[in-house]
Amino acid sequence: MPPVSDLVQHAIDRRTERRGDRAYLLELHGAEDVKFLVIGGARAAIVSSEDRRRAAVRWFSAAELAALNISTANALFLGVEAKSRAGRFAVALGDSEADAHAEGLAPLVDLRSLVMQGVIGQESFGQLAEAKMLSEWHASAKYCGRCGAETKIKDGGWKIICTACTAEQFPRVDPVVIMLVTHGENCALAHEPRFPEKMYSTLAGFVEPGEDVRTAVRRETREEIGIQIGKVEFFGSQPWPFPNSLMIGCVAEALDDTITIDQNEISHARWFGRSEVRDMLSQKHAHGLFVPGGHAIAHALIRQWAEAK
Ligand SMILES: [Zn+2]
Structure with a gap:
């Protein structure tokens, strides 16, 4: 050891x-x-x-x-x-x-x-x-996307160049918005089918081509829980190499509070008050509900809100 x-x-x-x-x-x-x-x-x-x-x-x-x-x-x-x-x-x-x-x-x-x-x-x-992230990119870029010829790795792993047409590729990072939706003294947390039982977290989704971060936050929130968003504030970000995302954390203010979930993505979502969220953070929730742990940006987003007052 x-x-x-x-x-x-x-x-x-x-x-x-x-x-x-x-x-x-x-x-x-x-x-x-x-x-x-x-x-x-x-x-x-x-x-x-x-x-x-x-x-x-x-x-x-x-x-x-x-x-x-x-x-x-x-x-x-x-x-x-x-x-x-x-x-x-x-x-x-x-x-x-x-x-x-x-x-x-x-x-x-x-x-x-x-x-x-x-x-x-x-x-x-x-x-x-x-x-x-670099090695996963290499695994998916062995052949040129333009002409199909083999590629080779350059610059210590930071560039891939086609051996035939010399087209260059650089490592990609996919931006994902992850947002804590708040309404007055409550925040919306959701349970997805892929989550461990009783875990609730913030909403998240990929930024699409042509979108800015705030537009993506508003679109994803509307799609996933049917809520209209007003103000969006940047919170912080985190690399998330599963496989190659950058999580862009935001706090998003809801303009209404009627949740309508998209059942393809979410199995349950509701509003939580600060004291209930604090119980979830400290693993003391009466029904065993909890939030993501450790260094996940979802945890930091939820914690800063729950402990703000
Ligand atoms: Zn090529």
Whole structure:
């Protein structure tokens, strides 16, 4: 088990302006102080505290990965550690490859459950999200969308270029609006069929081509619970690498309070007062209702509202 002191994670400077400089990347990659994180499909190699309540990226040296027989030849360039300026890369394995190395990489933990349990620090989560989103993009861009020829990966993983027509592709991020709908002293929370039983959360939906964020918030709220929205305020955002979203958190003021749900997306929705939501946040609700946990932006949106008064 790696030492708990590794739980302190340092920020990474992405050095976006140097990604195209192959000699620079090779120099960082070959240096003594280079470190690699490892993801295997949806799982990440981590370090965790003894009580398993805190987790962070596990950084491997080149020698450690060589001993595990894991190649770093196609490692993705994450950047340099902000203080030491040492290179930081990601090795992305497929599910079966990760299974084959499970013992050496242990603990190898599902990234989504790390977030939902609220045990992974923000810095670590951002770095793992970056690696996962890049590798999933590579898996879906092996062939050129224009001419169908094979593509190759460039710039440390940040560009894909067609070997025939030279069309370039860059990593995509899909914007999703996630909104807490409020009306006076209440907020609307919904239960979706895919949720665990008794969990209620904020509404969310993809921003469509040609839409701005506020328009998307208003459209999704109208579609999902039949409520008209007036004022929309930006709250904060969160990368959500399942598979490649950016969650844009907003607080949306309802103009009326008659909920009519879209049964294709939502099984139940209603208004909740602040004290009931506080009980859900602290797992003390009389009927066992609860909200998403940990670092999910839905949790932060709900908490800031419930604790505002
Ligand atoms: Zn092409």
